[in-house]
Every structure is written in C-alpha cells, then in structure tokens.
Amino acid sequence: MKPIVTAAEMRAAEAAVIGGGTSVETLMERAGEAIAEAAWRYAGTAPALILCGPGNNGGDGYVAGRLLRERGVPVRIAASAEPRTDAARAARVAWDGPVEPLADARPAPLLIDALFGTGLTRPLDPSLGDALDRLAGAARYRIAVDLPSGVGTDDGILLGPVPRFDLTIALGALKPAHRLQPSAALCGRVAVADIGVPVTARLGEVARPRLPPPGPADNKYSRGMVAVIGGEMPGAAILAATAAQRAGAGYVALFGGGPGAPAALVRKDIGDQAALSDPRLCAIVIGPGLGRTEEARAALDRALGTGKPLLLDADALSLLAGRPLPRFVAPTLMTPHEGEFLRLFGRIEGSKVERARLAAARAGAVVLLKGADSVIAAPDGRAAIAPPAPSWLASAGTGDVLAGIAGAMLARGLDAFDAGCAALWLHGRAAEMAGPALIADDLAQHLAPALAACG
Numbered sequence: 001m002k003p004i005v006t007a008a009e010m011r012a013a014e015a016a017v018i019g020g021g022t023s024v025e026t027l028m029e030r031a032g033e034a035i036a037e038a039a040w041r042y043a044g045t046a047p048a049l050i051l052c053g054p055g056n057n058g059g060d061g062y063v064a065g066r067l068l069r070e071r072g073v074p075v076r077i078a079a080s081a082e083p084r085t086d087a088a089r090a091a092r093v094a095w096d097g098p099v100e101p102l103a104d105a106r107p108a109p110l111l112i113d114a115l116f117g118t119g120l121t122r123p124l125d126p127s128l129g130d131a132l133d134r135l136a137g138a139a140r141y142r143i144a145v146d147l148p149s150g151v152g153t154d155d156g157i158l159l160g161p162v163p164r165f166d167l168t169i170a171l172g173a174l175k176p177a178h179r180l181q182p183s184a185a186l187c188g189r190v191a192v193a194d195i196g197v198p199v200t201a202r203l204g205e206v207a208r209p210r211l212p213p214p215g216p217a218d219n220k221y222s223r224g225m226v227a228v229i230g231g232e233m234p235g236a237a238i239l240a241a242t243a244a245q246r247a248g249a250g251y252v253a254l255f256g257g258g259p260g261a262p263a264a265l266v267r268k269d270i271g272d273q274a275a276l277s278d279p280r281l282c283a284i285v286i287g288p289g290l291g292r293t294e295e296a297r298a299a300l301d302r303a304l305g306t307g308k309p310l311l312l313d314a315d316a317l318s319l320l321a322g323r324p325l326p327r328f329v330a331p332t333l334m335t336p337h338e339g340e341f342l343r344l345f346g347r348i349e350g351s352k353v354e355r356a357r358l359a360a361a362r363a364g365a366v367v368l369l370k371g372a373d374s375v376i377a378a379p380d381g382r383a384a385i386a387p388p389a390p391s392w393l394a395s396a397g398t399g400d401v402l403a404g405i406a407g408a409m410l411a412r413g414l415d416a417f418d419a420g421c422a423a424l425w426l427h428g429r430a431a432e433m434a435g436p437a438l439i440a441d442d443l444a445q446h447l448a449p450a451l452a453a454c455g
Ligand SMILES: NC(=O)C1=CN([C@@H]2O[C@H](COP(=O)(O)OP(=O)(O)OC[C@H]3O[C@@H](n4cnc5c(N)ncnc54)[C@H](OP(=O)(O)O)[C@@H]3O)[C@@H](O)[C@H]2O)[C@H](O)CC1
Pocket: 010, 011, 013, 014, 024, 027, 028, 031, 053, 054, 055, 056, 057, 058, 059, 060, 084, 085, 115, 116, 117, 118, 119, 120, 121, 122, 123, 124, 125, 145, 146, 147, 171, 172, 195, 197
C-alpha cells in the first residue's frame, strides 16, 4: 500500500531525517527539483508565475523558480508575504530575480501554487484567495506544490474557494487531501515526489491485491462458497450474486430472489436454514435488495446466527440501525454509504478516515464507507482509501456489485479488511474497463480481466 500521511506524520518523518543529518535546505532543494522537473515536462518553456507563501511551501517555490530559470524558462515570482523560516529565506535569497506583490501579479501560462502546504492552519484571506483564483483562472497549466492552497491536509475539506489544478506534486508521500473529497477532485493528476523522507503511516492507498488463480488441488468449494440472501428487490441480489461468481467464488447460492440469473447460480429457498448452515459455506452476503420487512429481519437474524463471515450492505445495515449492534463472532464487513453510515453510527466528527475508524472500533467489524472517496477501516486501526475510481460508478446497483465481490473475497479466506480492499480495487478496475455511462450489470463482465491482473 502506498502510505498516506497526515501533516503531523509528515513533519515527524521530516524531523527524523533532519535529526539524521540531512538539512531542511537539502530537502527543500529536492522538493524544488521535483517541482521544476515536473513543470518542465508538463509545460516546457512556457512562461511561469510562481506564487510563494511565507513557509517552506513557499521556499519550495523559490527553489523551483531558480531551477526553472536555469533551464531557460521565463519565470516570475509573486509572494503573499516575506519568508518566515530560515530555509525559505535562504531559498528566497538564492532566487536572484525580483519578487512581485501577489495582489498586483499578472498571469502567466504556467501557474505554480507554492502558497501553503501542510502548514495551512486557517482559511486564506479573501484577497489572497481572489488573487489565486484570478491567476489560476488565467493560466493554461496549473501545478500545486504539495497541496492546492486552501485544502485541509488531513481531511480534504476546502477552507475556502480553491481553484482546480492540473497536477499536484505530493512531496514525500500522499496526504489524505490527495484522496479525500472534495479536495481530491481539485488536485488533478497527483505525482508523489521522492525527497528522501521515509514515512510510516497508519493509512494507505488500496493497492492491487494478490489473488492467485485456483491451483490443481482446488475445487468449487475450496475456491469459496458464497450465499447471497435475496429479498424484495431480486435484481440487486442477482447483481451481487453474479459479481461474486465473476470475482472467482467457486459456488454461489442465491437464497430467494426472482428469475433471471446465470444458470450456474444455485437457487435456494430463502428460509433454507440447513443450506445456510452448510459447513462448506464460507461467507454470506446480505442486504442488496433485502427489503425491510419482517421476513427480511428474520433472514438477517438467521444469517447473523450462523457465525459465518458476513458482508452486510444496504437494507441489512438499515435493519441493524437503531438497535445495539450484535457481537460479530466471524469476520464481518459492513459497506454503508453515507446515509446508511449516519443511520447506523449517528453523527461522528472528524475526517472520513477518522469516522470510519471510530465506527469500525465501535462495531467490532470492518467498515467500508462508500463514496467517490471510499474509505475502509478495521477495528484494529488499519485503514485505507480507495484509489480514484471512475465517477461513472455513481449509478444504481454498483454497490450491490461491490458487495458481491467482497463476499467472494471473504469466501476465499481473506480477512474482512483485505477482502474489502480487494473488492474496492477490483470494482474500480472493472469500472475503468467498462468505461463511460456504465451500468452496474456491465461490471461483472469486466471482473475477469481485473482479476487476471491480480494473479
Ligand atoms: N515534508 C517535507 O519533508 C518537506 C516539506 N517541505 C514543504 O514544506 C511545506 C510545509 O511547510 P510549513 O512551513 O510547515 O508550512 P506552509 O508553507 O504550508 O505554511 C506555513 C506558514 O503559513 C502561515 N499560514 C498558515 N495558514 C495561513 C493562512 N491561511 N493565511 C496566511 N498565512 C498562513 C503560517 O503562519 P501561522 O500564522 O499559522 O504560524 C506559516 O508561516 C510542505 O507542504 C512542503 O511544501 C519542505 O520543502 C521540506 C521537506
């Protein structure tokens, strides 16, 4: 997993490297080199305007300006304030060109925003925000140094209006704001620059899972047997069941549900308790299309009573809301969207990562909080953010597909956190391959190549 670090973790990592004998100036030089290189590749000799703030983010900007000028790029620098750190002052001195006041700066085709990075503590003054907006709006290419100025590093919130960038150079490591909305959508492409600061993180980006294909000793049961419990809206359960099949489960049984499904899907009566207690059954998916009737509640209680690994989604989560959560005895993965999350856990303060972590600890289950920036957290504190996925996934039924994939991952023996991560990755990759205007039904057919990439 690519590490994702908070501002405090980044500062600690930086301090450790400095403690080991590397100067801030050296780190800043490396940061400036990475920015200059990226700007050069991106915009060539297009005239650049670099906006520098008072901290080390601004210092990175002065270094980049000097290095771009050495490459023959016409560079102007505008500052919002005098540098306030020794390293930024040194970088300012080494830049031997003029520094314009930001308020009067004229635009350039390439805008590099080095106003604020991880040290932003409050909203930008309106005059500063307006200048950034005006200059970004008039530029052809926009590059943010470390972070777009105006976003909360750790939670991705916007402290005011923030322009949209084409490229963000994440210095040393990804920060939550590069992946959490709404800020992630403003970063453009995010490139991580290695500046020689090793980081340790409690949070990562969901990575491609390793899912070896079945071996000669495998059979349909050893590959994972999944039960999908249907209900009022059979289409959703069929989507989940088909996705579980296509995600590599060896045997998928649909309990209840209407007509129309692959012939390879085994059909069971919704109340078939014996089949649900089959010792070969490895995981139960319940929620998609379940409904909230008494029958649905009974089906949920039966599923909970089996003590088998569970994927709880949609109506199963709504049925659990408003009563004390059961004690889960087997790996359990909950996949709420924001509405279901609120119903289940109430209002929790903090970033999406903090909220998911707290909910997971409270539930004693892995919580995968869905959205354009899906976050997964385990009760033991492990957490990850999904890589950016196509916005076309925002359509009916895609959550049911995710539930089915996750069911297959649980059934093949992954723990609930790894199962959720693998499902997120496969789901996103299948969506990329399905392309624009996808419908949930399309995803299943793209799971085969997505899975093949994990072998
Ligand atoms: N990670 C690394 O190893 C390296 C990162 N580098 C770069 O350094 C920045 C972080 O630098 P830092 O100096 O800590 O912070 P900033 O440059 O983001 O800004 C801090 C200064 O800005 C003032 N501030 C904060 N918010 C505002 C605001 N809304 N309006 C005006 N001024 C603001 C703050 O002042 P305070 O009053 O809050 O004290 C600071 O003066 C990181 O992002 C990287 O770009 C280094 O290059 C080295 C390696």
